[in-house]
Amino acid sequence: MPEPVLRALGEDGSSYDDPSEDLLFDLVGQVGDGELEFLIVERTTDPNGLTYVQTKLGEHGDWLVERQEGSIHRHYETVAQDSHDAHRMVVGWAFEIPGWDLGLSWARHDPSDWHGLPAPSEGLLGRIRGFLGRRPGTSPK
Template sequence: MTGPVVRAREASGQAWDDPSETTLYDALADMNLTWRFVIVERLDLEPAGQHYMQVYLNDDLSYQVEYREGGEDRHFQAHVPAQPVVIGVDPVARVVADWAAGRQGWRDALPWEPWP
């Protein structure tokens, strides 16, 4: 039997192996000014610990989204402004779910810039 491919972890310490899209959405929607981040890691890629996407909730309820694909030169960030309540975390959740599933198109969904 093989191990999990994706692991998600929220700031509270709660973690899920191979989370469903619904679980990812719920973890992101549950972020608040006390529990500000969610990290989703690909466990099937090398080097280990260097393939992840993380979302941080800023004080103004905007999102800082980062992804890394290996070394420091493959680390990127995007800012997602605070969304109306009716939209909520949807734009961020779609990108995270697509990335975690290895689907195409997530790179075009946000204005990525190299991490400083």
């Protein structure tokens, strides 16, 4: 059986290899319903685990969508207006749909701007990995 290319993760310990667009829709919906705090979809082909997209519901009903492209120096965020928008961004990134990010305004984060906050590689995704008891590119125990 081939190794998965994508893995979806929730803070509740859920993990799904090669999630479908429909499953990602359900998982984003769980974030919106409060069943999950956030959703991360990572590319398992990155041995360092630094290539992923993540989304969570913001304090004011908007959706934060972040992506990282293999390095903490290539970490970006934008805001989606609703769960459908967030789903479209997550799916576009995950399945590398041409033009998925056209018209979106991405803010780049410089690691020096985190002022003592955990870097993305050590923050949310790192906490998920710690919770799941695994390292990048490995399956949960």
